[in-house]
Amino acid sequence: MLLLLGVRGVATLLGVVRFRCSYCGQDARQEVLEVGNRLTLFFIPVLTFSRRYVNRCTSCGGETRLTERQARRGLESAARGR
Numbered sequence: 001m002l003l004l005l006g007v008r009g010v011a012t013l014l015g016v017v018r019f020r021c022s023y024c025g026q027d028a029r030q031e032v033l034e035v036g037n038r039l040t041l042f043f044i045p046v047l048t049f050s051r052r053y054v055n056r057c058t059s060c061g062g063e064t065r066l067t068e069r070q071a072r073r074g075l076e077s078a079a080r081g082r
């Protein structure tokens with residue numbers, strides 16, 4: 001029996017917040033991303049593992065690693081307008 005397994009990296013945009021970037025100093029849009037690896041079986045996604053959260057500056061591309069809680073709270077605060 002032949003099994004066709006694979007792994008590929010995926011990045012999902014959870015939302016966008018705006019604040020001054022600690023890398024470039026610009027007041028720029030910051031993308032909050034969920035990044036992980038996805039196991040595929042016959043090219044069909046089965047599960048996501050090695051999940052992590054990052055904040056990526058749209059001006060310079062600088063990335064800061066976040067905890068899941070930091071990512072969710074940042075997006076909630078942005079949605080409330082704070």
Ligand SMILES: [Zn+2]
Nearest residue numbers: 021024057060
């Ligand atoms: Zn930046």
